[in-house]
């Protein structure tokens with residue numbers, strides 16, 4: 001691309017987190033739906049095939065990976081570069097104005113997108129904040145159900161408080177099931193958002209979550225809505241920087 005810079009934006013821990021998280025959510029959702037309504041009914045004795053046992057096993061192993069991945073991402077929030085510090089400032093009026101600006105832009109029929117700077121814009125940050133909140137909810141409710149067999153065990157003590165709070169394990173299970181549907185909805189909106197921005201801003205957004213690099217033309221655009229910090233990003237000025 002003529003006259004454009006290549007910026008290193010997403011460090012490898014963010015990219016690994018991203019794709020591990022995407023994989024975990026897909027597996028958790030698919031196995032969770034099966035646990036909730038076991039559509040496969042193989043012939044013969046249950047102990048011969050043990051389908052539900054395996055599906056639950058995969059759900060729980062993936063749940064541990066999912067939790068570890070998020071803990072790692074929280075650590076990288078502090079250890080990583082400025083683009084890893086992905087916070088939606090919901091208390092700021094400017095942040096909400098920027099969310100409105102980007103939402104209108106994504107819904108408009110015109111193809112251009114005003115995404116001038118690398119990094120998460122405020123709408124993306126808001127979406128990520130919602131995903132984080134839903135992930136915490138699923139981990140707490142999931143581990144409280146998992147710890148039900150041994151309420152005095154570590155999991156029972158750490159997460160079991162949701163059961164008396166909700167009025168019984170079946171209510172927790174109900175909410176765990178209900179909030180599971182938030183994830184596919186979120187993914188559809190997220191993929192729409194990144195594809196629209198990729199097509200409209202032509203900065204290689206999608207491939208940036210694989211390579212870490214992003215195209216940026218000229219000096220950026222200070223003060224435009226959605227520019228996370230309101231200024232062109234420092235510390236990302238060259239293919240070798242930021243690692």
Ligand code: HEM
Nearest residue numbers: 014018021022025086119120121124128187194205206209
């Ligand atoms: C289950 C599916 C997915 C989930 C749960 C997910 C989740 C996320 C999260 C949490 C972030 C923030 C990353 C961070 O700062 O740590 C993010 C960013 C991003 N994701 Fe995904 N993602 C999914 C699928 C995809 C797919 C299929 C693509 C490509 C088409 C994609 C492209 C991107 C890009 C380009 C960004 C950075 C731009 C932005 O701020 O939104 N994601 N995603």
Ligand code: HEM
Nearest residue numbers: 025028029032033035036063138139142143145146177180
């Ligand atoms: C994206 C995250 C997750 C999704 C989408 C998800 C989805 C689901 C769904 C749909 C069910 C079926 C509920 C029903 O019986 O009607 C389920 C069950 C369950 N999930 Fe999750 N889950 C997630 C994360 C977790 C986590 C982190 C844990 C922690 C261990 C967990 C543990 C459980 C347990 C114990 C059950 C009940 C299994 C049973 O009744 O035999 N889940 N999950």
